[in-house]
Amino acid sequence: MSKALIIGEVKNGEISKVTLEIASRAKELDMELSAIVFGTNPETAATIGSSGVGHVFYSDTVEYNGEIIASVISEVVKKGGFDTVLLPHSWMGRDIGGRIGALLDSAVISDIVELTADGNKLVAKKPVYAGKAYAKITHKKGIRIFTVRPNVFEVVDSKVDAKTEKVEADFSKSRSKLVEFKETQGAKIGLTEAKIIVAGGRGIKGPEYFPVLQELADMLGAALGASRATVDAGWINHSHQVGQTGKTVSPLLYIAVGISGAIQHLAGMGSSKYIVAVNKDPEAPIFKVATYGIVDDLFNIVPVLKDAIKKIKG
Ligand SMILES: Cc1cc2nc3c(=O)[nH]c(=O)nc-3n(C[C@H](O)[C@H](O)[C@H](O)COP(=O)(O)OP(=O)(O)OC[C@H]3O[C@@H](n4cnc5c(N)ncnc54)[C@H](O)[C@@H]3O)c2cc1C
Numbered sequence: 001m002s003k004a005l006i007i008g009e010v011k012n013g014e015i016s017k018v019t020l021e022i023a024s025r026a027k028e029l030d031m032e033l034s035a036i037v038f039g040t041n042p043e044t045a046a047t048i049g050s051s052g053v054g055h056v057f058y059s060d061t062v063e064y065n066g067e068i069i070a071s072v073i074s075e076v077v078k079k080g081g082f083d084t085v086l087l088p089h090s091w092m093g094r095d096i097g098g099r100i101g102a103l104l105d106s107a108v109i110s111d112i113v114e115l116t117a118d119g120n121k122l123v124a125k126k127p128v129y130a131g132k133a134y135a136k137i138t139h140k141k142g143i144r145i146f147t148v149r150p151n152v153f154e155v156v157d158s159k160v161d162a163k164t165e166k167v168e169a170d171f172s173k174s175r176s177k178l179v180e181f182k183e184t185q186g187a188k189i190g191l192t193e194a195k196i197i198v199a200g201g202r203g204i205k206g207p208e209y210f211p212v213l214q215e216l217a218d219m220l221g222a223a224l225g226a227s228r229a230t231v232d233a234g235w236i237n238h239s240h241q242v243g244q245t246g247k248t249v250s251p252l253l254y255i256a257v258g259i260s261g262a263i264q265h266l267a268g269m270g271s272s273k274y275i276v277a278v279n280k281d282p283e284a285p286i287f288k289v290a291t292y293g294i295v296d297d298l299f300n301i302v303p304v305l306k307d308a309i310k311k312i313k314g
Contacts, residue, residue, distance in 0.1 A: 001032050002122070004084040005077055008037035008048055008056075009092055015040075015047050017193055018088040018150040023051035025153040026086060029117050035162075036076055038069055042164040049162030051155060057167045064181065065174050066092075070099035072169045077104060077143060084122065089147040089248075090192065097147045106142030111248065113152045113271050122146075130244050131267035150193050151250040152271065188214075189223040191242065196253045197269070199225030199242055203258020203279065203298055207235035213257060216302060219309045225249065225269075227259050243268035258298045261286025278302070 004026050008019040015037070026033055035048045036057040045058035057076055073096065077085060085100060087093035089111045101108040113134075114125035121138045124146055128135045191197065198217040200210055210224070217224045225247075226240040242249055244264040254272035259265060261277070261284055269275070270289055277290035278298045287293045294301055 001030065002084050002120075003080070003082045004031040004033055004086055005073070005080065005082040006033065006035040006048070006053065007073060007085065007087040007093065007096065008035045008045075009088055009090060010037060010040045010044065011193075013044065015044060016088065017155065018090065018148070019048060020051045020155045021150065021153040022086045022088065022148050023048060023053050024156040024158070025115055025148075026084075027052035027156065027158050029115065029122070031084065034080065034082070036073055036167065038169070039064070042166070045164050046162045049160050050157060052158040052160055053162055054160050056162045056164050058164055059167050059169050061169050061171065063171050064092075064178050065169075065171055065176065066095040066099055067176060068169050068171050068174050070096045070103060072167055074100055074103040076167065082143065084144045085146070087145075087147045089149045093147040097145060101145050104143045104145070106145055107139055108145040108147065109137050109139070110147045111149050112146050113149050113250070115146065115148070127267070127271065130263055131270045132263065149248065149250050149271070151195070151252070188218070189221070191223045191225055191240065191247045191249055194223035194249070194251050196220050196222035196255075197225045197242070197249055197251045197272075198222045198255045198257065199227065199240075199259060199269070200230060200236075200257050201227040201259030201265075202229040202233070203260075204230070204235075205258075207233075210236050212302060216255075216306055216309075219306065219313070220253075222253075222255075223251075225254075227262075227265050256286050256290070257302065259286055260284050261289065 009016040033053040034055040035053045038059045045056040097108045109124045112124040112126045200213045225242040226236045231241045244267040250271045256277045274291045276292045277286040278294045282295045
């Protein structure tokens with residue numbers, strides 16, 4: 001049986017959803033699961049047990065330092081005899097994944113959207129060429145390290161009572177220091193973990209329409225996304241940009257309003273489960289990936305959508 005270590009994340013004092021998604025998939029693949037979480041207490045750490053993780057290492061340090069965290073994780077991997085390491089493909093996972101790979105002399109397969117077993121091998125699927133194609137990749141040797149895109153696996157309840165174990169992290173040895181951590185301004189709901197995203201493109205004609213889309217997003221409990229054209233035009237902050245040079249998202253529902261669907265935009269949202277596109281041009285490339293397409297003027301359709309949602313919500 002494969003022994004996997006999941007690198008968990010804490011968000012707003014709770015274990016993040018993507019951590020539980022990863023644990024749930026690993027459990028389905030019949031792995032023996034442990035996790036390690038930094039910046040938390042044993043009670044919170046133990047809640048990963050809800051997705052079948054039996055042993056959780058934790059550190060209550062509040063400081064973030066990728067260099068030290070990666071070296072602590074690498075020691076835990078070596079001592080615990082883990083053959084697989086799974087991390088979220090978040091800023092933390094990107095920072096730490098490569099460092100662990102170097103420390104363990106192992107390859108990292110990043111931003112995976114599927115993980116299956118083929119005998120003793122683990123086969124990961126990941127988008128390549130800016131989302132134009134998918135590659136299936138497996139490790140030939142070493143520890144198998146994967147970073148996993150949020151929202152691609154379901155959280156499955158398979159509760160076990162997790163044992164917790166404290167690990168020490170000595171930050172004084174670090175060659176770098178985190179000076180400041182600044183939350184992105186303006187984003188009400190984080191794009192990368194959002195279940196629903198409403199995104200606007202150049203078709204909205206100007207910055208004054210983003211608040212209208214924000215209202216639609218609020219009604220749906222959604223995050224607000226944007227194309228690069230609108231960000232470059234200064235209509236909205238870059239933190240909202242979806243695509244090759246923005247955020248990669250994988251929500252259940254992506255509503256693209258006045259977005260043409262350039263390949264660089266699709267690279268960031270093409271793995272969304274359902275895509276609804278509103279565009280007045282029937283030839284717009286976004287319709288090639290859309291589950292449902294509305295060919296009409298967005299300034300007519302958005303108010304209709306809002307009214308319909310209001311009615312459904314009573
Ligand atoms: C290296 C590189 C990286 C890039 N990275 C990104 C990235 O990360 N994210 C990204 O988004 N782009 C990225 N781009 C830019 C990308 O190529 C496109 O230029 C951009 O996505 C276009 O944005 P858009 O769809 O909002 O605008 P447009 O392509 O101008 O499309 C606007 C759409 O709105 C429709 N429309 C207009 N009026 C209405 C109306 N009244 N009602 C309904 N529909 C209407 C039009 O039919 C059109 O399809 C990148 C480009 C390069 C070269």
